[in-house]
Amino acid sequence: MAKYFDVHPVDPQPRAIDQIVTLLRDDALIAYPTDSCYALGARLDSHSATQRIRDIRHLGDKHHFTLVCADFAQLGQLVKIDNAAFRAIKASTPGSYTFILPATSEVPRRLAHPKKKTVGVRIPDHAVTQAILRALGEPLLSSTLLLPGEDEPMTQGWEIKEALDHQVDAVVDSGDCGTEPTTVVDFSSGTAEVVRVGAGDPSRFE
Structure with missing residues (x-):
């Protein structure tokens, strides 16, 4: 059974964060x-x-996993960024964007796109996520919690616990955080291409 953590969305309890990070390290x-x-x-x-x-998500080997980072310094260790991409990404983070960029050697090969050698990275603007990342001291491998056959991600912690009780080790509930995924911007060709419009304003990359 998955452990359940009820975490304050703005002021996360340090004890809960420590317990979550201990599980991640295990x-x-x-x-x-x-x-x-x-x-x-x-x-x-x-x-x-x-x-x-x-x-859980019925994903193939061409799926772009997202590496969720605490800050730009962490992100810069995982992907190769030219000056134009650097300025654009720096100006829009933290926020609801995922950026596809060429992976550095720091990224395990199994996580990069098998042909393009790219990976998705993001810096989220959420107090609980940031607390976990800071306490862990390294990025998280991540994927939107969208189950097969569903049109929208789950939004309630108790629903997630009920549905995935025997498939995940812990559920961190800090209330509803919406159903709109990130805006995805592909910089791998050298210029910004918006490949999915989501929660982040795409106009700055168009």
């Missing part, structure tokens, strides 16, 4: 809130959690 897969939908999250080097996310 190879756990968690469901957690972001500034754009609930997501599934685990440590980057957790092979088992990566496969569990694929199994």
